[in-house]
Amino acid sequence: MADQVDSMSDAELRTKLAEHGFPVMPITASTRNLLVKKLKLVLDNKSKPRNSVDSKVESRRTLAQYSSGEDSDLDTTNNARERRGRRATTGAAMLPPVTNKTKRQPPAKKGSPAKRDSDKGSESEEEKSPVRTHEEVETVTTRRVTRTYAANDQDDYETGSDSDVDSGKTKKTSTPFRSSSRSSDYISSTLPTNDAATSPPKSSIFSRPSISPGFSSSLSSSDHLNSIRTRLGLTSTLGDRPSSSTYTSSFTPAYQPSTSTVDEVESPYLSNFTRRLSALKADPPKPTSFIDRDVNNGSTVLPRRSYITGVSRPDVVDYKTANDRKFLKNNLVSLALVVLVALFFFCLFFMYIVKKNDITSVVDDQNSVIPICQLNIPGNRPGINCVPKEQVSYAKDLLKVIHPELTSRAAAFKCGKPGALPYLTEREIIDIANSKAGSVDISQCRTDLNNLQVLIVNNPRWGLSVVQLKNLYTKDADYEPITTTEVVVQQRNKGSVALVLSDPSTPVTCLLVNTMYSAGSTLVVVGVMSLLLLGLQRSYKYYVTYQKRKSEEVYSMVEQIIQVISQETEDSGEPYISVDHVRDTLISPQNREKMSSVWDAAVKFIQRNESRVRMEVQSVDGEDCRVWRWISHNSPKRTAAWQGQAFETQEGSVNNLTVSPTPCLKIRNMFDKNDANPNLRSVIQEAIVEKCGEVCNILHVDIERTSCCVYVKCASPSDAGVVYRSLHGWWYEGRLITVKYLHLERYMQRFPNSPSIGPYLKPSGQRRSNWEE
Amino acid sequence: MSSTSQKHRNFVAEPMGEKPVTDLAGVGEVLGKRLETAGFDKAYVVLGQFLVLKKDKELFQEWMKETCSANSKQSADCYQCLKDWCDEFL
Numbered sequence: 105m106a107d108q109v110d111s112m113s114d115a116e117l118r119t120k121l122a123e124h125g126f127p128v129m130p131i132t133a134s135t136r137n138l139l140v141k142k143l144k145l146v147l148d149n150k151s152k153p154r155n156s157v158d159s160k161v162e163s164r165r166t167l168a169q170y171s172s173g174e175d176s177d178l179d180t181t182n183n184a185r186e187r188r189g190r191r192a193t194t195g196a197a198m199l200p201p202v203t204n205k206t207k208r209q210p211p212a213k214k215g216s217p218a219k220r221d222s223d224k225g226s227e228s229e230e231e232k233s234p235v236r237t238h239e240e241v242e243t244v245t246t247r248r249v250t251r252t253y254a255a256n257d258q259d260d261y262e263t264g265s266d267s268d269v270d271s272g273k274t275k276k277t278s279t280p281f282r283s284s285s286r287s288s289d290y291i292s293s294t295l296p297t298n299d300a301a302t303s304p305p306k307s308s309i310f311s312r313p314s315i316s317p318g319f320s321s322s323l324s325s326s327d328h329l330n331s332i333r334t335r336l337g338l339t340s341t342l343g344d345r346p347s348s349s350t351y352t353s354s355f356t357p358a359y360q361p362s363t364s365t366v367d368e369v370e371s372p373y374l375s376n377f378t379r380r381l382s383a384l385k386a387d388p389p390k391p392t393s394f395i396d397r398d399v400n401n402g403s404t405v406l407p408r409r410s411y412i413t414g415v416s417r418p419d420v421v422d423y424k425t426a427n428d429r430k431f432l433k434n435n436l437v438s439l440a441l442v443v444l445v446a447l448f449f450f451c452l453f454f455m456y457i458v459k460k461n462d463i464t465s466v467v468d469d470q471n472s473v474i475p476i477c478q479l480n481i482p483g484n485r486p487g488i489n490c491v492p493k494e495q496v497s498y499a500k501d502l503l504k505v506i507h508p509e510l511t512s513r514a515a516a517f518k519c520g521k522p523g524a525l526p527y528l529t530e531r532e533i534i535d536i537a538n539s540k541a542g543s544v545d546i547s548q549c550r551t552d553l554n555n556l557q558v559l560i561v562n563n564p565r566w567g568l569s570v571v572q573l574k575n576l577y578t579k580d581a582d583y584e585p586i587t588t589t590e591v592v593v594q595q596r597n598k599g600s601v602a603l604v605l606s607d608p609s610t611p612v613t614c615l616l617v618n619t620m621y622s623a624g625s626t627l628v629v630v631g632v633m634s635l636l637l638l639g640l641q642r643s644y645k646y647y648v649t650y651q652k653r654k655s656e657e658v659y660s661m662v663e664q665i666i667q668v669i670s671q672e673t674e675d676s677g678e679p680y681i682s683v684d685h686v687r688d689t690l691i692s693p694q695n696r697e698k699m700s701s702v703w704d705a706a707v708k709f710i711q712r713n714e715s716r717v718r719m720e721v722q723s724v725d726g727e728d729c730r731v732w733r734w735i736s737h738n739s740p741k742r743t744a745a746w747q748g749q750a751f752e753t754q755e756g757s758v759n760n761l762t763v764s765p766t767p768c769l770k771i772r773n774m775f776d777k778n779d780a781n782p783n784l785r786s787v788i789q790e791a792i793v794e795k796c797g798e799v800c801n802i803l804h805v806d807i808e809r810t811s812c813c814v815y816v817k818c819a820s821p822s823d824a825g826v827v828y829r830s831l832h833g834w835w836y837e838g839r840l841i842t843v844k845y846l847h848l849e850r851y852m853q854r855f856p857n858s859p860s861i862g863p864y865l866k867p868s869g870q871r872r873s874n875w876e877e
Numbered sequence: 878m879s880s881t882s883q884k885h886r887n888f889v890a891e892p893m894g895e896k897p898v899t900d901l902a903g904v905g906e907v908l909g910k911r912l913e914t915a916g917f918d919k920a921y922v923v924l925g926q927f928l929v930l931k932k933d934k935e936l937f938q939e940w941m942k943e944t945c946s947a948n949s950k951q952s953a954d955c956y957q958c959l960k961d962w963c964d965e966f967l
Contacts, residue, residue, distance in 0.1 A: 129931045138930075138940050 109144050117143065457612050473562045489589045491555040498548075499555035503568075505540050506533050506603070510568075514605040519614035527571060527583060527602035557601065561589050567607060573600040654702070661699075661706035662714070664690050665732075669717055673734040680731040682724055683707065746795055747835035754829060761845075764825030768851040771814040771831060772842045775807070788814055791836065792827070794867045800826040801864040806855055817851055817858050881961075885954065888920075889961045896920045903947070903954025911945035927959045934960075 112120070114131040121139060122128050124146050131139060432439075477490035491499060506528060516524035528536070530553060537549050560568045571583040572595045583602065586592050595601045665686055672681045672689075691699050710717055710732070722731045753759045774788055781787065789805040792814070796802075801819035808815070818824040824845065832843040851858070881889075885902035893900070899909035901920050917923050930936045934956050941952035
């Protein structure tokens with residue numbers, strides 16, 4: 105089988121890989137090897153965990169839909185083993201276990217040379233089937249049960265050693281290290297159809313064409329198998345469970361007995377939980393422990409997978425509704441309390457609303473002060489400060505008649521109806537009484553009214569008051585209450601007495617309207633204010649951003665200007681450039697007007713804050729105009745230059761030696777210790793020779809980087825004197841250099857190969873005139 | 878995945894252009910030399926292989942192991958590097 109994989113065509117290889125659940129990818133020269141190897145590995149390992157094949161395929165398929173988080177979750181602990189196992193087992197997906205069994209039985213009975221292999225295959229089948237039936241009976245099995253089965257099987261069949269090898273292999277978990285010949289045999293026994301199809305010459309023993317006539321051609325067989333497998337995978341999520349758990353129980357004891365039993369016992373619970381977990385998308389902390397254990401255990405992940413695929417949605421709904429009901433039950437008391445309180449306040453409100461000013465009860469109250477006219481008291485005048493006893497009831501009746509009108513008037517006034525007045529004048533009262541009672545004697549009515557006024561003045565509790573109108577002829581609601589009967593009598597003659605409710609209650613609708621009105625007006629005010637504020641804030645924001653944009657524009661303009669200046673001055677060789685020229689370079693004609701403010705700001709900014717640019721007036725082509733001069737301190741021309749003398753070294757100076765003792769010099773501080781320039785020596789030599797090579801003969805220049813010294817050997821001591829005078833105390837690249845004489849012997853010691861006669865070092869000329877400004 | 882190496886960040890920060898294969902995270906001088914002898918002299922060639930393998934981590938790591946005998950850490954680094962690059966620029 106393995107060598108067949110090698111000789112497969114690309115198309116075949118692709119089909120095979122697709123069968124085993126690999127992503128279909130291009131088979132190129134570089135990937136082919138890899139894929140072939142993968143396929144081999146798969147075919148190599150697929151026979152081992154025969155029973156769990158379908159669930160494993162399922163798991164791989166479902167895994168493909170999972171988030172990478174889950175994937176990595178598995179990967180973290182023992183991904184190598186996990187992966188190898190999972191990928192490896194997918195290989196056997198070609199044949200569902202049932203067909204496997206039926207196909208393999210006959211050769212085992214035949215006793216052919218393949219007895220060992222087929223025995224092994226059948227043994228595993230036999231081993232599986234009792235366990236499976238057992239599992240179907242009770243889903244929760246303990247490990248002990250299955251192991252006894254396995255032990256029994258080993259007793260029953262002579263190939264017990266094989267299963268030992270199997271378990272040992274699973275323990276090792278490094279499945280690819282099996283002998284290839286054995287594995288290929290193995291594969292051929294489990295995969296007869298493939299063998300027969302792809303390698304006709306090799307099918308001497310295991311091809312069994314008579315047994316599997318349905319799977320004769322390779323493509324059709326693979327298609328058929330695929331369909332079978334998919335059908336199985338779709339329909340047998342429940343059926344997978346027993347088989348996978350069998351696998352688990354026969355697989356895990358070898359290396360993790362304790363946890364495997366726990367998992368076995370807990371797996372139904374776990375499945376419930378995971379189902380809920382996946383359905384609700386919630387992430388309670390509890391399941392993580394299970395998942396962790398799953399990962400640690402490795403093999404028990406599989407049942408969980410198949411459970412997840414078999415999620416039943418109705419359960420979820422049940423759970424949710426149950427949840428709601430429970431919530432209601434728990435909070436019944438508190439909810440009832442809230443409702444009661446709300447009801448109480450509502451009743452209170454309602455009662456307050458419907459409370460009526462029942463005038464009759466008030467008037468008929470026994471506590472009312474009623475000044476009865478008594479004939480024996482001389483000051484008593486009926487209708488002015490007392491009421492005749494027999495007329496009290498008439499006065500009260502009059503009040504009852506006019507009270508509703510008074511109330512409605514007060515309400516209308518309170519509601520702010522235009523033209524409404526809160527009071528009833530005497531004439532109006534008499535009119536009302538007339539209309540109510542038909543033909544009543546007006547003088548009688550007048551008397552009753554007078555009596556009523558006396559009563560009202562004496563009984564402020566009635567909620568009425570007699571008032572004096574300020575303006576008789578205008579519709580003004582201005583009045584002031586009268587508290588004594590004397591005043592009432594005075595005003596009565598003027599006809600400016602009226603009755604009014606002292607504290608009228610406002611009707612609900614009116615109250616509502618008023619409240620709404622005031623609320624509305626408040627809202628309007630608030631809205632206007634907030635709009636104003638918003639506008640203000642907006643405009644401020646806009647202003648800030650505008651400023652920012654403006655300054656950004658200015659800055660970018662400044663940068664552009666500087667760039668242009670540096671560029672142009674460098675290109676043209678002139679050290680300055682006209683301001684207007686820069687502007688015309690940067691700003692296109694149509695924007696010139698618009699950008700003038702930005703331009704002015706940029707120019708101002710440069711004038712104030714830019715040290716590298718100096719503005720001056722130059723005559724360009726005979727016309728004076730403002731120019732920018734580019735003052736660049738890091739001009740490349742000045743890098744290796746002599747920058748002037750610090751002190752005098754000429755003849756007669758105190759710094760000058762009259763006699764030059766030796767032809768050799770040592771120059772300090774000409775370069776830095778950190779100077780990493782590889783041609784430093786030639787640069788220095790050039791600089792020195794340029795400075796004084798014309799007037800003296802220099803034989804040799806060398807440097808020593810560690811001590812930062814330059815050694816110069818001249819043809820004669822007098823030449824050295826010239827060099828000394830022209831170098832000592834000079835600034836070179838910002839460093840003050842010092843020169844000392846050196847003994848010739850020391851020099852020769854240091855540089856034994858230095859020349860003692862010409863040719864002399866002369867300046868090359870290309871860098872002349874750089875060092876003197 | 879709390880932190881990535883400086884090399885990784887450098888690689889992921891910009892388009893790979895003509896970067897040599899040694900600029901990939903997890904690929905040092907030795908692996909780079911081996912990859913170069915296998916014909917993968919530029920990072921984009923490795924990217925091509927990475928894409929041909931459909932960004933499959935396992936297969937890519939296997940390929941790395943086969944081509945330049947990279948260990949799992951190196952190949953995982955390289956895979957992550959290419960993956961992040963792809964997420965950024967592809």
